[in-house]
Amino acid sequence: MTRLRGDRIGVLGVLAAAALLAVGCAAGSSKQAEEQESIPRPEWRVGDRWVFKRTALTGATAVVTHQVAAAMTEGYSVRVLGLASEVTRQWTHDLHLIQETLGDGTLVRYDPPASFFTWPLKPGDTWEQEFQYTDGRNDGRYANIWKVAATIEPIDTVAGRFYTLRVERWSGSQRLEAYWYSPRIRYWVRLEDYLRGYVEELVEVRSWSGS
Numbered sequence: 001m002t003r004l005r006g007d008r009i010g011v012l013g014v015l016a017a018a019a020l021l022a023v024g025c026a027a028g029s030s031k032q033a034e035e036q037e038s039i040p041r042p043e044w045r046v047g048d049r050w051v052f053k054r055t056a057l058t059g060a061t062a063v064v065t066h067q068v069a070a071a072m073t074e075g076y077s078v079r080v081l082g083l084a085s086e087v088t089r090q091w092t093h094d095l096h097l098i099q100e101t102l103g104d105g106t107l108v109r110y111d112p113p114a115s116f117f118t119w120p121l122k123p124g125d126t127w128e129q130e131f132q133y134t135d136g137r138n139d140g141r142y143a144n145i146w147k148v149a150a151t152i153e154p155i156d157t158v159a160g161r162f163y164t165l166r167v168e169r170w171s172g173s174q175r176l177e178a179y180w181y182s183p184r185i186r187y188w189v190r191l192e193d194y195l196r197g198y199v200e201e202l203v204e205v206r207s208w209s210g211s
Helices: 002-037
Strands: 049-056 061-072 075-081 087-091 097-101 107-114 126-134 140-148 153-157 160-171 174-182 187-193 198-206
Touching: 153 174, 153 187, 153 198, 160 187
Parallel strands: none
Antiparallel strands: 049 061, 049 198, 061 075, 075 087, 087 097, 097 107, 107 126, 126 140, 140 160, 153 160, 160 174, 174 187, 187 198
8 A cells, every 4th residue: 555655646746747847848938939939139240231123013123232331339321232323221220210311312311210120029019109301302200100910921032931020111091111021131031112112022141251
């Protein structure tokens, strides 16, 4: 009787330990999944570049390169090459857009910088912001809302398959842009610009190290 009880206690102990281990594994898996879906702020380096195929509503196509030209204390300078004229964008480290310098010399400013992304980036997030927009033609105070998709989306491109979070920018009931952001390349793999009427899809990515 004593031995049978001891065996029973031993079995119960093993089962309890297994249950605790299972709970621990489940909690660990849940935390891991949450961490995978919670995307940290990226770090760009001079020489990082992302090459896109841009297709306009008219059907015209172009190869466009986004390249980090400078990494500064206040943020990044990114050149957009391959268009009729070069565009330079100034971003904060949080990827808030400070200004754009267009090829014709037009300076577009956002005050405060437009918060295109917030970190960590999570499914279902939303945020809104008011800012002063200045370009010499459409100057004024604007309000935007950003909406993050509820789930991770796989996107197939010439450069491969990427698991992304879609971030949309809205002005009232008008959707302005959508970005499919990939933590793997620290940039978006697809951009749909509804205001200007074009789509950009990733065809190549190069890091500062050349890989």
